[in-house]
Amino acid sequence: MSTPATQAPPAPAPGWTEIVEAHARIAPRIRRTPVMTSESLDAMSGARLFFKCENFQKTGSFKIRGATNAIFSRSDEEVKRGIATHSSGNHGAAVACAARWRGVPAWIVMPRNTAAVKCRAVEGYGGTIVFCEPTATSRRETTERILRETGALLVHPYDDDRIVAGQATAAKELLEEMPDLDAVLAPVSGGGLLSGTSISAKALRPEIRVCGCEPQRANDAYLSMTTGTLQAQESSDTIADGLRAALAERTFAILRRNVAGILLVTEQEIISAMRTVWERMKIVIEPSSAVAVAPLLKPGTLAGMKLPPRADGKPAKIGVVLSGGNVDLDSLPF
Amino acid sequence: MSTPATQAPPAPAPGWTEIVEAHARIAPRIRRTPVMTSESLDAMSGARLFFKCENFQKTGSFKIRGATNAIFSRSDEEVKRGIATHSSGNHGAAVACAARWRGVPAWIVMPRNTAAVKCRAVEGYGGTIVFCEPTATSRRETTERILRETGALLVHPYDDDRIVAGQATAAKELLEEMPDLDAVLAPVSGGGLLSGTSISAKALRPEIRVCGCEPQRANDAYLSMTTGTLQAQESSDTIADGLRAALAERTFAILRRNVAGILLVTEQEIISAMRTVWERMKIVIEPSSAVAVAPLLKPGTLAGMKLPPRADGKPAKIGVVLSGGNVDLDSLPF
Numbered sequence: 032m033s034t035p036a037t038q039a040p041p042a043p044a045p046g047w048t049e050i051v052e053a054h055a056r057i058a059p060r061i062r063r064t065p066v067m068t069s070e071s072l073d074a075m076s077g078a079r080l081f082f083k084c085e086n087f088q089k090t091g092s093f094k095i096r097g098a099t100n101a102i103f104s105r106s107d108e109e110v111k112r113g114i115a116t117h118s119s120g121n122h123g124a125a126v127a128c129a130a131r132w133r134g135v136p137a138w139i140v141m142p143r144n145t146a147a148v149k150c151r152a153v154e155g156y157g158g159t160i161v162f163c164e165p166t167a168t169s170r171r172e173t174t175e176r177i178l179r180e181t182g183a184l185l186v187h188p189y190d191d192d193r194i195v196a197g198q199a200t201a202a203k204e205l206l207e208e209m210p211d212l213d214a215v216l217a218p219v220s221g222g223g224l225l226s227g228t229s230i231s232a233k234a235l236r237p238e239i240r241v242c243g244c245e246p247q248r249a250n251d252a253y254l255s256m257t258t259g260t261l262q263a264q265e266s267s268d269t270i271a272d273g274l275r276a277a278l279a280e281r282t283f284a285i286l287r288r289n290v291a292g293i294l295l296v297t298e299q300e301i302i303s304a305m306r307t308v309w310e311r312m313k314i315v316i317e318p319s320s321a322v323a324v325a326p327l328l329k330p331g332t333l334a335g336m337k338l339p340p341r342a343d344g345k346p347a348k349i350g351v352v353l354s355g356g357n358v359d360l361d362s363l364p365f
Numbered sequence: 366m367s368t369p370a371t372q373a374p375p376a377p378a379p380g381w382t383e384i385v386e387a388h389a390r391i392a393p394r395i396r397r398t399p400v401m402t403s404e405s406l407d408a409m410s411g412a413r414l415f416f417k418c419e420n421f422q423k424t425g426s427f428k429i430r431g432a433t434n435a436i437f438s439r440s441d442e443e444v445k446r447g448i449a450t451h452s453s454g455n456h457g458a459a460v461a462c463a464a465r466w467r468g469v470p471a472w473i474v475m476p477r478n479t480a481a482v483k484c485r486a487v488e489g490y491g492g493t494i495v496f497c498e499p500t501a502t503s504r505r506e507t508t509e510r511i512l513r514e515t516g517a518l519l520v521h522p523y524d525d526d527r528i529v530a531g532q533a534t535a536a537k538e539l540l541e542e543m544p545d546l547d548a549v550l551a552p553v554s555g556g557g558l559l560s561g562t563s564i565s566a567k568a569l570r571p572e573i574r575v576c577g578c579e580p581q582r583a584n585d586a587y588l589s590m591t592t593g594t595l596q597a598q599e600s601s602d603t604i605a606d607g608l609r610a611a612l613a614e615r616t617f618a619i620l621r622r623n624v625a626g627i628l629l630v631t632e633q634e635i636i637s638a639m640r641t642v643w644e645r646m647k648i649v650i651e652p653s654s655a656v657a658v659a660p661l662l663k664p665g666t667l668a669g670m671k672l673p674p675r676a677d678g679k680p681a682k683i684g685v686v687l688s689g690g691n692v693d694l695d696s697l698p699f
Contacts, residue, residue: 065399086647306694313420313690315647356647360640360699 461492556616
């Protein structure tokens with residue numbers, strides 16, 4: 032993932048047609064999540080905010096969109112020996128759930144130090160956990176071994192057009208419901224959600240500003256976008272446990288084309304935004320979701336986005352993808 | 366409040382007409398809150414549950430419905446010197462908010478030991494807090510003094526037909542959206558919400574079963590209903606801080622006519638239900654709301670309700686009023 036962008040031509044991104052097909056494929060199985068508003072957060076941000084509540088999505092995050100699309104867009108032959116992936120978080124649970132829907136087994140490679148609550152989620156959906164050491168090498172080797180031993184199909188968390196097309200359906204629903212957004216914010220980790228969001232948003236509203244949001248402590252997307260060269264994730268010690276991966280060539284290429292910038296937030300800003308959403312909106316979001324709220328609660332973010340004034344003279348309309356709601360209530364940061 | 370029911374004839378309850386009028390009056394100001402479902406909680410309960418999410422209501426609880434109706438159904442002359450009430454909780458914030466909407470001052474009598482977060486809520490809506498000692502006598506005397514000194518109008522938390530009619534609008538919305546419910550559950554304290562719920566539910570679906578839900582540690586409604594005589598609240602040391610009041614003659618009379626029974630839950634059952642809703646539904650509810658969920662997570666409750674089998678042969682449809690979402694994140698019980 033530290034390969035310069037110039038060495039490998041970017042894989043072709045999923046287009047609008049693939050996203051529409053993905054949506055039709057997954058719509059009977061996933062939730063069309065609500066878009067919520069909050070007068071309190073509007074007042075704090077100076078904008079009009081529209082929160083796409085993927086915390087209410089099946090399995091508790093948007094990840095089920097991509098996983099369902101990836102698994103249900105394959106032939107019976109391709110999936111008959113099962114699905115494998117590596118994920119310590121929401122993607123693992125989503126793959127386990129979608130594989131069960133498809134009626135095939137799922138193997139989820141997870142580091143030994145994964146929180147018990149996340150292991151229970153995977154097992155709850157009938158997935159088989161395969162533990163590895165908490166290193167990238169062990170994760171890769173363990174995944175390769177499982178693929179060899181089982182003949183399962185790999186469903187990568189984000190480096191996969193089918194995944195990107197699935198994740199893109201959240202922003203498709205958001206823009207269908209709120210067609211005149213001036214900007215949309217989503218968290219960025221491996222870039223599956225943000226790249227999908229950007230394709231849908233630009234397809235439905237070409238003039239929209241799409242911004243990624245990232246912890247300062249896991250700022251590879253910010254560095255990649257500002258240098259124009261794909262950067263490795265040097266450190267990822269952030270409370271936003273869903274945002275520790277790094278961009279792939281595939282997702283980076285989409286972001287370079289579609290995304291206006293990456294907004295960085297501190298750990299304290301993430302925790303404070305998470306608490307504000309719980310208290311004011313009465314919904315449970317996980318830290319990774321709060322990463323896309325936190326920039327809007329800081330002075331200067333809105334001005335820095337340099338959005339053109341609206342024709343109606345009213346404050347900017349900004350969509351925010353709340354990516355998930357899976358938190359361990361036994362270890363809250365407040 | 367310990368007067369036997371036979372000594373005073375019950376005050377006439379608000380009828381359906383008053384509730385329809387109340388709804389038209391308050392609808393432009395309050396939220397029409399969503400009705401949420403949860404496959405997880407359906408599986409746990411053996412029923413199909415429909416949660417009326419008053420935790421998303423303005424001011425964070427259903428109380429704004431009654432307060433708005435009580436304050437906006439009065440003439441300018443009646444409210445011009447302001448509004449007064451006594452409440453350490455959601456009713457106080459609701460009265461402060463509705464009084465501000467009406468453009469008149471509000472005085473909220475609160476015990477000195479009220480949590481700071483609740484004081485901030487009242488002040489945030491522009492209400493003036495008047496502290497009293499944490500005794501019923503001090504509360505009454507302080508309220509009477511404020512009424513004398515200011516000429517304000519008293520808006521009682523529940524012993525008031527206008528309040529009952531306002532609280533009734535939550536169940537009206539629920540039944541309008543889900544007309545074929547077999548039962549509806551709501552927490553009971555002073556009985557404003559439960560009595561209003563029962564009038565709306567019975568008006569829209571006469572065969573519906575209406576149940577109150579109450580902490581074992583604050584079981585005056587249970588005792589009043591089982592003895593047929595209004596009982597005082599002997600003890601109210603419960604985590605469900607919104608349910609520490611006792612029924613009034615007015616609300617007791619309505620419950621006797623409309624309510625099938627009162628379901629009791631332990632403190633541990635309240636905490637466990639609250640946690641289950643946060644984890645599975647990803648919404649923040651306060652302990653008082655969890656009191657109406659907890660019975661459904663216990664084996665035997667559904668069977669004990671003896672609901673007639675549905676014509677469609679499917680599991681019972683049960684509405685649950687989630688009364689509010691105001692919790693202090695600094696002192697969670699888990």
